Amino acid sequence: MNRIQSLEMRGISKSFLDVHANQDIDLTIRSGEILGLLGENGAGKTTLMNILYGLYNPDDGEILVNGTPVRLKNPKDSMNAGIGMIHQHFMLVDKHSVLENIALGYEEAPFFFPQRALRRRIRELSAQYGLDVDPDKPVWELSAGEQQRVEIVKALSRNADLLIMDEPTSVLTPQEADELFDILRRMCSEGHSVILISHKLDEIMDICHRVMVLRKGRVTGEAPIEDVNKGRLAEMMIGRQIATAYAKADIEPGETVLEVKRLDVDSDRGLPAVRGLSLDVHASEILGIAGVSGNGQQELVETITGLRSPLAGTILMHGKPLDHADARQAHRLGITHVPEERIKYGIVPNLLLYENSVLKRHRDAPFSNWIQMNYGVIRTHAGNLVNGFQVDTPSVNVKVKNLSGGNIQKLILGREISGGPDLLIAAHPTYGLDVGATEYVRRQLIKLRDQGGAVLLVSEDLDELFMVCDRIAVMFEGHFMGEVDPESCTVEEIGLMMAGSVRQEA
């Protein structure tokens, strides 16, 4: 099979109902090149890549490989053409081994002893590109970085010349991200090409040869990386300058609001998730928790919000104990929660917006009495949230599933903040949001702090933590590696702590 020397998408358009997801987009990539694809959520990056991967058929336009038009009607066509895609959420079977996962759909295996041939192929590819994977380990034992390498091997084993990577670093530590970039550079030197979808401007500047920016389904800029800088990229992406730092009121933290002492929590699998962790959050303060996903943050948040029982330790809210898993008790004590998986936990997609606007507060006056829901008051409340938190919706009588991710998050944030909480726990509140919505959410967190609220912010986005927080604690394998002052600490220092390699006494 001919390798992909160049791939060209010409005049690609795609509409969903009356929304133009892609309009007349041209894209070119040559062998050995890394192309950054940048854009806000809903800018059309994923649609464009899904077209290239054969998941969608474009309404108009054509795709040429080495100058010859090709038809990509399904992912199989794309794989045969040498295009591989690595999704943000890995498509691996947890309980199967690495080898078995790669074998799934592997067509070159001989009839006899297919494992032997495949294991040899995995070894070859691993050695060639520096991809360290153990073929016989079950996938659930692997870290996110290792799983990603499995995905890459899987794509390469199918002879992918062009690799599409959708937000590949969102689950990695900074060190793992660097390793990934080394792998990508090595692949490029071997003649592969990569399309990298990302929100992170640093990454794009760091690794890409060329960058293309989409906004509202159209190409708004394309340039060799030498010709642009971060500010210029951000401008192309959102059409205006973003605030890089946020104004915060100059106030001292107040009384202790939340006090967690020597907390032990297990994960669903019964493995230790949090061990001997203590923290306190004060009024007028944002405490950030940095760390790579899966180091106990989720279990910590679930315990404080009354969704999970601790094994040991105490949680005091204004001195009153939250003694068992009871989300209502946490709510009554004044803890509100912007959950990590916002669509799974934070809303009921098939209920209407106004019905969602009181989720968790639905038992509080004036929204209901012991028997009846007060839908008049609730509709007014929902209207206020929509106006006050810039939720873009035709009315409060639409199903929430029809809102975009950013608007859903604004609604959840508004719902959780509008009651004037003593403590807001926000888990990855800007994950997957576009730049505009991200900025809005961050400002709201700061506003809450300035008004005397306490905020516990769990995030993987270091820039966000540095911009927003008063203190940052770094979590690794269930405990705090240390606490840093965002004014004086560097991203590199914190990155090392996130990887567990330096232990700094708090």
Place this chain on the structure above:
Amino acid sequence: MQIDLIPRQRGSAALNLVILVGSLLAGLVAVSVVFALNGVNPAVAIFSIFRGSFGSWYGIKETVTKSIPLILIGSGLAMAYKAKFWNIGAESQLLVGAVFATFIGLRFGSLPGLVLVPMMFLAAFVGGALWGMVPAVLKIRFGINEVISTLMLNYIAAEFVKFLVVGPWKGATKGGYPYTDDMPAQAILRQLPYSRISPILLVLAVVGALVLGWLVYRSRFGYEIRVIGENTHAARYSGINFFRTSVLLMAISGGMAGLAGAGELLSIHHYLSYPETISAGYGFTAIIVAWLARLNPAYTIVSGLFFAGIIVGGDAIQISMGMPAATVNVFNGLILVFLIMGDFFISHQVRIRAGRSVHA
């Protein structure tokens, strides 16, 4: 040509109605095939069914009579299904309701009707509720699938009723038949002249369905039911008490079926006998009633009438056209299948167009 399936962005009441009617029509077409295979002209058969149920005063009266248990049970099922609690056990909840009512009737036969009848209905509700709460507790505490447990409880209740009517409760006045003695005369519900319609029972069914409709869509309890049904994760996040809500939900759902049991006992049969006689499969037909009502308990008033009509009309064509007794079940089953398929088109849109994909 290219066929796209797209999640539907916005629905409307008119669209729902069109799809509902379309599903029913598609169901009728499928039923027609069954009729045709039996050598019967489908148009004549379907016409005969509706003439049998709605085409005469006798038919209408019988239809209303049979709609009463369907509405009572169907509204309770609609409520349970709204929480995605798949109660398939209304048949046995009805029977246990009838057993509880019979117990009161046999034991306190000397009480005046004004006291006895409410007591019997209350007992029937409690009986159905308790029988309904068992699978709720099993599900929430032990994770046992409610479809299995409610279905299996049907057999237990049915065998228990058989045991009662041939054993301890076998009537002294029934000459060896497996019946209990008649319920006290003062407990028997009065019927409209020349019909089997009990006005009190009819009012109970209609008011019950409306109250359940209010509960689901207006009450705090109903809000929690709908949140649980649509997204259990969000229900957990918002601190909804699954145990309390599910147990209460199934108590009401089972209780409604229990009321239907007491109604059949006191209006139609007057004594407890074999389970097939007491219920005639109402607990299963009501599943389709709830579905046709789009899980809105209030709408079961209409869908209950519709399916009662099919039962009555089905009986009519059994006699007049010599169709097998299972015809009605086939009819109901096909309608349910098409209704459930119709739901797909409420949430999805199909676009067919003469399309190109990429230029080749």
